[in-house]
Amino acid sequence: MESSELHEEMSNKQVILRNFVVSGSPKESDMFLRTGTAKLKVPEGSENAVLLKNLYLSCDPTMGIRMRNMKVPGSALLFESGSPIRGYGVARVLDSGNPNFKKGDLVWGLTTWEEYSLITAPQILFRIEHADVPLSYYTGLLGMPGLTAYIGFFEICTPKKGETVFISAASGAVGQLVGQFAKLLGCYVVGTAGSKEKVNLLKSKFGFDEAFNYKDEPDLVAAIKGCFPEGIDIYFDNVGGKMLDAVLLNMKIRGRIAACGMISQYNHDQPDGVHNLMNIVLKSLRMEGFLTSDLFHLYPKFLELLLPQIREGKVNYVEDISYGLESGPRALVGLFSGQNVGKKVVAVAHE
Amino acid sequence: MESSELHEEMSNKQVILRNFVVSGSPKESDMFLRTGTAKLKVPEGSENAVLLKNLYLSCDPTMGIRMRNMKVPGSALLFESGSPIRGYGVARVLDSGNPNFKKGDLVWGLTTWEEYSLITAPQILFRIEHADVPLSYYTGLLGMPGLTAYIGFFEICTPKKGETVFISAASGAVGQLVGQFAKLLGCYVVGTAGSKEKVNLLKSKFGFDEAFNYKDEPDLVAAIKGCFPEGIDIYFDNVGGKMLDAVLLNMKIRGRIAACGMISQYNHDQPDGVHNLMNIVLKSLRMEGFLTSDLFHLYPKFLELLLPQIREGKVNYVEDISYGLESGPRALVGLFSGQNVGKKVVAVAHE
Structure with a gap:
């Protein structure tokens, strides 16, 4: 200039x-x-x-x-x-x-x-x-989606090594990073996305244990159950709607759901009805939304964690x-x- | 004998x-x-x-x-x-x-x-x-419903003096006690129940600030809004279904929902769809179920709080x-x- x-x-x-x-x-x-x-x-x-x-x-x-x-x-x-x-x-x-x-x-x-x-x-x-x-x-990765993934996973989902983690819109800006955080912690991680190309990325690039294309699954409840025979400890929800409904039936007792986004619903004039909320009562689930902007003070800690991982090629984006x-x-x-x-x-x- | x-x-x-x-x-x-x-x-x-x-x-x-x-x-x-x-x-x-x-x-x-x-x-x-x-x-009062009210309100809802609290099935075994706990803490408390007799009890016997019969309200969203023009901080949910859906639209940012029960849904073969869950994302809400039996160790503390209140007539049941x-x-x-x-x-x- x-x-x-x-x-x-x-x-x-x-x-x-x-x-x-x-x-x-x-x-x-x-x-x-x-x-x-x-x-x-x-x-x-x-x-x-x-x-x-x-x-x-x-x-x-x-x-x-x-x-x-x-x-x-x-x-x-x-x-x-x-x-x-x-x-x-x-x-x-x-x-x-x-x-x-x-x-x-x-x-x-x-x-x-x-x-x-x-x-x-x-x-x-x-x-x-x-x-x-x-x-x-x-x-x-180093902006709002990255901080959202960090806060949503570590602060909202309170994850432990060995837990089972499911992520929707898993190849998206937030999902791909949540999956890698969960793998770094030692969780079993499954993602879902809407194309073969995206599903391949999840496994080949981001190290997910399993992944499936939800558009190929006539029965979402069964598809999820196939990946999680013992149930889900943590669901990182980016989509809401029918996927959330199917996940609720597959959650483990004391499971946690980060309500990060509901992209499947943003453009519906009348959002889908979710029928399986009783599982929140029956299984003592916690479902929680969060404003990343409430937790900007965690940004330096987040950078300190992530920058070396990026430089060493341990996190892909x-x-x-x-x-x-x-x-x-x-x-x-x-x-x-x-x-x-x-x-x-x-x-x-x-x- | x-x-x-x-x-x-x-x-x-x-x-x-x-x-x-x-x-x-x-x-x-x-x-x-x-x-x-x-x-x-x-x-x-x-x-x-x-x-x-x-x-x-x-x-x-x-x-x-x-x-x-x-x-x-x-x-x-x-x-x-x-x-x-x-x-x-x-x-x-x-x-x-x-x-x-x-x-x-x-x-x-x-x-x-x-x-x-x-x-x-x-x-x-x-x-x-x-x-x-x-x-x-x-x-x-001194058994599971009482402990449920205590844990659900104090541990799950993390209430603060001056917050606004809404309770469904408010004259029931749990609800009547949640309302009195909330009043003792200095909250603004509104309950809903299904008959005139129950609504009268809420105000005359349990000291609720407001109460209404949901069966008389063709528009639940508006009925709730009338009681909470600035919104709800805490919803103690005993019923689920349509009431939960109407409440979601009336929650304040960072509100909390104790998912204690969903009696309106227990006997539905296909539970009602809840359409307004996007509010969990948009308003950073937390909705949480809990097993009272996970927290039996709090029973002595609970008794210590409640017995004097009962003996002094400060809590009714x-x-x-x-x-x-x-x-x-x-x-x-x-x-x-x-x-x-x-x-x-x-x-x-x-x-």
Whole structure:
């Protein structure tokens, strides 16, 4: 970047939400691309603001919830129609009025889907201290999905060596890491995913003990039972719905369910009914949701654990990268039909 | 009792399970009365056995599950067709081969529905040390329902002063006590029950802040919202099903649900679908089942808390007592249509 950029108006491509989704899954046409302009400088008087050049944008399932304008308590991420959609990303700081960031810093955190973002209240923005790993990892493995996997598995599931662990959407941004954490701890790990390619990844790349394609199984209860004749201690749930219902029948007494996501349900106008909740009573199960953002203070501990594992090749991570902001709407909506293989990222610019 | 009883065969009325329930609610005709005989002495060589004269038998909702022969892990309480049904009760020890019990002791714990029970493995049988309160209380307030209320509320719900608490089946054996615990702690407490009489009890006798009859409410979501405009911190669930579904929409972020029972579902051949579980993810809820029998070690602490409160009249308890073993089947099946007002007990014999 040349220094003259800072004082000029630059062209600024943006992904704009056309209207909130009223029914069904988000479609590409619910968004459109607009080319506006951006001054690459924090405006006078904007203390705390930072001006970002976005490098990678993260496609996350919860963005489907926000496209429906659901009233979610505690969310800092609500969308506005006619404005760029928002999400996590990796960026370089071009200008800063904020004492915590300086020009040239690499950061990850909440940003907007455009080439240049002016973030006026960067509460959820973190400086990247370790750039010897792929920067895109800070949208996944080393970002929110990674921290979500860590907190969900270690804090919510209270796992013990030798326990049996089942993971849905197991090749996704969170699932692939949960499975590897569980293997590192010495658990028996089974995952399910929606294609042969993904199922192969689970076993060949992530070291799962077993994996199956749920789309090939007419009887989910039996398919799960086949993998867990003695039952499941821990279910890491990314999908909800019918899979959750089938798992409940296969849980062991005192089992734990991390309610991480319910992607199968986000775009249903009327969510599926789950019939087997009585198992929570009968088997003393605990089912628990969690906000990763409540536990950001665990991020340094998480990095300390994970960075050496990545550098030593003990933890793998599969990303599915689309190039160019123009590819963003398609990349995002593809999540809801399982088009992505691994963590879905949009690469916006070179570092 | 005369000492000659010990050596004679006595007539022994029993409530026998005719067949397991296959469909629908248990009916009186699923049981029958039989008059057998009992020797009132522990047989030679039966170390550990005790011979009980039953005084009070407890009608508990989970007996409906066992009448359906559901495979419940960890249950010491399975029924056998052609044998007396089993449950909790209060009894006097007539004879004992067990060093922990002696003739004349009053006990509470697992027994069988007959006049005299030979308990060969009395793992779940406790000596009653405090008989200055009504003995029937050891089927309720001072027995399993009481300990369940204590553990479910204090251990599972992790309540704090000033939080909002909602209780279903609130006038029942467990609910009435949860409400009083919550009031003693300084919570805002609302209960729901299925008749005007029960609702009146909640407010007049147990000190609930609000109460409503769910049968009068065409819109449960709105009825609950009317009582909790800011939402619910703690839901103590005794019923499951549609009420749980309506509550999920009204929970606050980081709310807790004690999954104590799901009486609305025990007799459904296909349980209701619960559609709003996504709230567990979106609001970081915790929903947890528990086995009271896992936490029997808390019983002394529980007694220490509760006995003074009972003696000082700070905790009330309503019982609904039927007299005579013959009344047992009707008393038990009445639970599933809410016929009982308060804790349902069958008084079998005088002390």
